[in-house]
Amino acid sequence: MTIVPSGLTSRPGTPPDQGAGPLLRAWREQRRVSQLELALRAGSSARHISFVETGRSRPSEEMLLRLAEHLDVPVRDRNALLLAAGYAPRYPQTPLDDPSMAALREGVERLIQGYEPYPALVLDATYHVVAANRGIAMLLDGVPESLLVPPLNAMRLVLHPEGLAPRIRNLRAWRGHLLEQMERQIALRRSEPLRALYEEVAAYPLPPATADEEPEEELGVSFALPMRIEHAGHVLSFISSISTFNTPMDVTVAELAIETFLPADPATVKYLQSLVM
Numbered sequence: 001m002t003i004v005p006s007g008l009t010s011r012p013g014t015p016p017d018q019g020a021g022p023l024l025r026a027w028r029e030q031r032r033v034s035q036l037e038l039a040l041r042a043g044s045s046a047r048h049i050s051f052v053e054t055g056r057s058r059p060s061e062e063m064l065l066r067l068a069e070h071l072d073v074p075v076r077d078r079n080a081l082l083l084a085a086g087y088a089p090r091y092p093q094t095p096l097d098d099p100s101m102a103a104l105r106e107g108v109e110r111l112i113q114g115y116e117p118y119p120a121l122v123l124d125a126t127y128h129v130v131a132a133n134r135g136i137a138m139l140l141d142g143v144p145e146s147l148l149v150p151p152l153n154a155m156r157l158v159l160h161p162e163g164l165a166p167r168i169r170n171l172r173a174w175r176g177h178l179l180e181q182m183e184r185q186i187a188l189r190r191s192e193p194l195r196a197l198y199e200e201v202a203a204y205p206l207p208p209a210t211a212d213e214e215p216e217e218e219l220g221v222s223f224a225l226p227m228r229i230e231h232a233g234h235v236l237s238f239i240s241s242i243s244t245f246n247t248p249m250d251v252t253v254a255e256l257a258i259e260t261f262l263p264a265d266p267a268t269v270k271y272l273q274s275l276v277m
Contacts, residue, residue, distance in 0.1 A: 020064060020085035025053040027071045030190070041070040061087045074189050075254035076125075093251035096130065104253065115260055117272040119238070125255035126193050127154045135261070138275070139164065139231065154259075155182070159201045166207065169228035169235060175206070177225055226264040234271050237264040 028038055028049075035053075036046040044063065051057035052067075059067070064085055068078045079089035094101055112120040112133040119135030129136075129152040140148065140157065147156060147163050157163045159175060168174055182198045185191070226237045238261035248254035263269045 019055050020059065020081050021053040021055045023077075023081050023084050024064075024067060024071075027068070027073050027077070028053075030187070031071050033071065038067065038070060042066045059085060061085070061090075065090065072188070075248060076251045077190070079251070091249060091251050091254070094253075096252060101252075108256075108258065111258065112260075117276050118263060119261040121154065121259055123154055123257045123259060125189065125191065126197055128152065129154055129157075130256065135272070139229065141231070153197070155197060155201045159204050161205055161207065164229065165204070167230040169230065170226075172206070173225060174227050224264075227261070234267075236268045236271065238262065238268065239264045 028035070033041075034046075035049040038044075039046045039049050042063070043066075048057060049067075052059045052063075061082065064081055064087070065078065068081055073081065075091045076093075079091055082089055096105060108122055108131060112122065112131060116133050116135050117138075119133065119139055121132035121136050122130040124130055132152075143157065143164065144162050147160055155178065158168075158178065159165055165171055165175075179198070179202055182194065182201075186195050186198060224239045226239055228235055228237050230236075241260050241262060243258045243260070245253050245256065263272065
């Protein structure tokens with residue numbers, strides 16, 4: 001499938017006229033880091049950190065970015081910190097269809113196509129599907145067109161009662177895993193769009209437990225929780241892995257993730273390989 005822009009969603013931040021101090025303090029408290037600990041990490045002093053947070057001192061651009069790095073502030077929110085302190089944003093947000101992104105698009109496309117026949121897809125910060133290979137398309141066989149209208153959202157596709165959920169044999173365990181993953185990301189990013197998505201998918205009705213739903217301890221994989229999903233009369237088992245870009249300098253790239261699904265048993269490998277013979 002061709003990579004397409006998925007409408008990366010901006011999220012509101014603290015207005016610039018409130019200064020960078022409240023933003024910085026909020027991130028520090030969220031990370032549960034004391035002023036002294038942050039000062040030691042950043043080569044500063046607790047007094048200076050206190051003055052920055054209360055607005056008594058205006059940090060330099062370099063210091064603000066250093067503090068943001070040690071607090072693991074997402075790239076998008078580092079721009080918000082800079083704006084609040086009166087500086088220009090450091091990190092651009094380039095649309096994926098921009099000519100300057102051609103090498104990235106082509107590289108990611110080759111990567112997920114090369115993973116076939118196993119499923120792989122590219123997601124943005126709110127789980128919109130930016131690109132997917134034929135392995136993903138295969139899993140989506142039978143999903144209603146109403147759920148396939150762009151922009152596709154991976155969480156909706158998986159957890160919606162008319163999506164993949166009825167075909168996932170260990171739905172309760174896999175659903176719990178996905179919701180916990182979203183909770184961790186909400187805590188890290190403080191993203192209102194992500195929180196809204198979480199509230200939506202968490203509210204989807206969960207079908208009653210059935211006799212053929214496989215308990216987590218009987219899934220046959222000891223090293224990671226697999227997703228067990230039915231396809232054309234076969235039960236396929238996958239382990240999910242997520243990769244991101246190292247030290248991204250663009251908001252769009254920072255919020256991309258490549259998710260690949262590794263077959264978790266020989267039967268899944270044999271079935272997927274039979275589809276391309």
